[in-house]
Amino acid sequence: MDHLVLASASPRRKEILQKLNIPFTTFSSNADETLPSNLSPSEFVKTLALRKVKVAIEHYPHAVIIGADTVVVSDDIILGKPKNMTEAKHMLKQLSGRIHSVYTGVAIKDKNKTEAFYEKTDVEFWELTETDIDQYIMSGEPFDKAGAYGIQGLGALLVKSINGDYYSVVGLPISRLYRALLNIGLIIPPN
Numbered sequence: 223m224d225h226l227v228l229a230s231a232s233p234r235r236k237e238i239l240q241k242l243n244i245p246f247t248t249f250s251s252n253a254d255e256t257l258p259s260n261l262s263p264s265e266f267v268k269t270l271a272l273r274k275v276k277v278a279i280e281h282y283p284h285a286v287i288i289g290a291d292t293v294v295v296s297d298d299i300i301l302g303k304p305k306n307m308t309e310a311k312h313m314l315k316q317l318s319g320r321i322h323s324v325y326t327g328v329a330i331k332d333k334n335k336t337e338a339f340y341e342k343t344d345v346e347f348w349e350l351t352e353t354d355i356d357q358y359i360m361s362g363e364p365f366d367k368a369g370a371y372g373i374q375g376l377g378a379l380l381v382k383s384i385n386g387d388y389y390s391v392v393g394l395p396i397s398r399l400y401r402a403l404l405n406i407g408l409i410i411p412p413n
């Protein structure tokens with residue numbers, strides 16, 4: 223089987239990919255995540271996923287490489303990871319009592335080609351008080367996560383409903399990725 227590389231430093235993406243029960247290596251691309259602000263959310267996440275793959279190709283030229291990027295979109299504003307407490311607070315206030323979309327882009331490079339797709343999941347938040355927001359920020363959970371929350375952690379308490387792939391919100395749409403890897407023959411379907 224071709225060597226598989228997950229171009230990500232995210233422990234969540236690693237954990238999710240392990241569900242496929244196939245061996246892989248992780249590589250932190252540390253790609254520059256700045257992009258022109260006129261890109262649509264789907265183009266934004268696909269472009270960054272491709273960028274992460276591109277960095278990894280230099281280190282693993284013959285491997286199959288997967289890269290991903292996740293953002294939260296509320297009122298047409300793209301929210302990445304908050305840089306500080308003030309930004310985290312601002313983001314959580316923006317999400318309070320409303321529905322936002324989480325976009326995850328995935329890029330896959332194999333022997334023949336590189337392709338990218340994205341998944342969109344809608345997430346509805348409960349109305350949050352200042353105290354709810356302050357307490358959540360004090361947990362430290364928001365800081366390495368797009369939109370300043372983690373649905374897989376304490377952030378679950380902020381979420382009223384979700385429409386779409388849960389794993390895409392956590393950073394990797396695993397069922398769609400599984401199908402893409404079946405298509406390129408990296409995974410053999412069970413009998």
Ligand SMILES: Cc1cn([C@H]2C[C@H](O)[C@@H](COP(=O)(O)OP(=O)(O)OP(=O)(O)O)O2)c(=O)[nH]c1=O
Pocket residue numbers: 229230231232234235250251252255274290291292293294303324366367368369371372373374377391392393
């Ligand atoms: C909305 C949400 C995001 N996130 C995470 C997924 C991503 O790891 C992160 C968004 O940042 P990304 O830039 O997509 O990824 P990353 O910097 O963590 O890792 P790498 O670039 O090395 O692959 O936010 C959650 O863990 N839970 C959530 O509920």
